[in-house]
Every structure is written in structure tokens, then in C-alpha cells.
């Protein structure tokens with residue numbers, strides 16, 4: 001297992017926000033890896049740099065944010081050498097994403113069903129009709145109870161929690177090798193959360209997907225993650241196997257985080 005090449009490798013990444021009068025380094029010399037079938041958790045308190053790390057990997061930073069240093073490898077490809085357009089292609093094919101704010105991640109002017117169906121058609125050679133059937137099936141899987149009705153609705157017509165499930169349906173369909181999930185279940189109630197997490201666990205085993213899971217929730221980490229990176233003020237302060245880390249946290253900050261659970 002350990003000889004498998006990582007799906008994602010981040011090497012000495014540094015990302016800063018530079019304005020006229022100040023520069024804030026939000027991600028400071030961060031390195032990490034996600035392997036196939038692995039769920040890797042990135043934890044740390046609000047503002048420590050988790051989302052900026054994800055956005056840097058995805059090439060989705062908005063100015064004044066800028067990756068200043070380091071490399072991001074997806075398999076054998078160095079993403080920092082990709083153009084914006086190439087990155088967009090890559091995101092739609094090889095990396096699935098679920099964001100904290102799902103409303104912004106969906107296209108506002110396209111019906112939900114169409115967005116899911118297009119994902120199906122991008123990844124599988126099926127007719128439009130078959131794609132619709134698959135889309136409906138995945139919507140059901142992601143916990144959307146009336147897929148037929150939702151199919152024609154626009155993102156603004158449904159709740160945040162439902163949007164998040166639509167993102168999850170798209171992620172499940174995409175056949176991507178890597179999923180980056182930034183607080184994927186925050187907008188959901190406990191029951192829905194448990195169901196989605198179970199589904200993520202299923203697909204990583206079934207499809208060999210690697211997952212980078214950004215979360216505040218140590219319960220989720222304990223249940224699902226294999227490996228954990230702890231971030232504080234833009235730096236990785238501790239990393240390790242989930243059992244070791246929970247049983248024997250070394251860094252005072254990790255102890256503090258685990259203590260305040």
C-alpha cells in the first residue's frame with residue numbers, strides 16, 4: 001500500500017495575500033500527501049489556512065491571494081505548470097470538490113438535474129436518457145428524497161443543505177480519483193451527515209478514491225480518517241496516523257484541539 005504513488009502531493013506550499021500595506025502568509029511551507037483509498041483529514045481552528053490550502057491546490061485563489069512557492073502534484077502532473085483553462089478541465093475530470101459554501105459552487109443559471117446529468121455525460125459514454133436515470137439514482141444516494149421534482153429546480157430554489165447534497169451527488173458520479181471536501185457536511189443535520197460520510201467511505205473503498213477532508217469535527221476524523229494533519233497559523237504542526245495521533249498527541253496545540261472537543 002505504501003509503495004503506491006500518492007494521488008496528491010503538496011510540497012512546501014506557500015500562499016500569501018499581499019495588499020499595498022501588508023502581506024499575510026496564510027499557508028506557510030505546507031507539505032502533505034493523499035494516497036488512493038485514503039481519507040486524509042486536515043484539521044485546525046478557524047482561520048488557520050485549511051480552505052486556502054484547498055483553493056491553492058485547485059488553482060481557485062482570487063487575487064490578492066497567490067501561491068508563492070512550492071509544488072502541487074496530481075499523480076505525475078505538476079499543477080503549478082497548468083494554465084487556468086487546463087486546471088478547469090482537470091478539476092471537472094479528475095478532482096471532485098465539495099465546498100463549505102455549496103451555493104457558490106453550482107452554476108446559478110442551470111437546473112440542478114442538468115448539472116448532474118452533464119457530469120454523468122462527461123464521464124461515461126451514455127445516452128442523455130441513461131444519463132438522466134443515473135443522475136436520479138445518484139441524487140437518491142446522496143439523500144435527496146424527491147429527485148424527479150428537484151431535477152428541474154434551480155440552485156436558488158433549494159436549501160443550502162440540498163445544494164450540498166447536489167455537490168455530493170456530482171462528486172459521487174464524477175469518477176474522480178481525488179475528492180477535496182471542505183467541511184462537506186456542515187449544512188446538514190446529524191442524520192444526513194452520517195449518511196453522506198458513510199457514502200464517502202463506501203466510494204473510497206469501491207472506487208479507490210483518495211479524499212482530502214477538511215473539518216472541525218474530531219468525531220468525524222476519528223471515525224473516518226486514516227491520516228491527520230494538524231494546522232496552526234498556516235503551518236502543519238503535527239501529522240500522523242489517526243490512532244497514534246489521538247492516543248498520543250505530541251504538539252500542545254493538538255492536545256488543546258483534542259481537549260476542546
Ligand SMILES: Nc1ncnc2c1ncn2[C@@H]1O[C@H](COP(=O)(O)OP(=O)(O)OP(=O)(O)O)[C@@H](O)[C@H]1O
Pocket residue numbers: 017024026044045046047048049050051052053064065
Ligand atoms: N481574501 C483574503 N484576503 C486576505 N486574507 C485572506 C483572504 N482569505 C483568507 N485570508 C487569510 O487566510 C487565513 C486562512 O483562511 P482560511 O479560509 O484558509 O481558514 P480556514 O482554516 O479554512 O478557516 P475556517 O475553518 O473558518 O474555514 C485567514 O486567517 C486570513 O488571514
Ligand code: NI
Pocket residue numbers: 050051052100182
Ligand atoms: Ni475554511
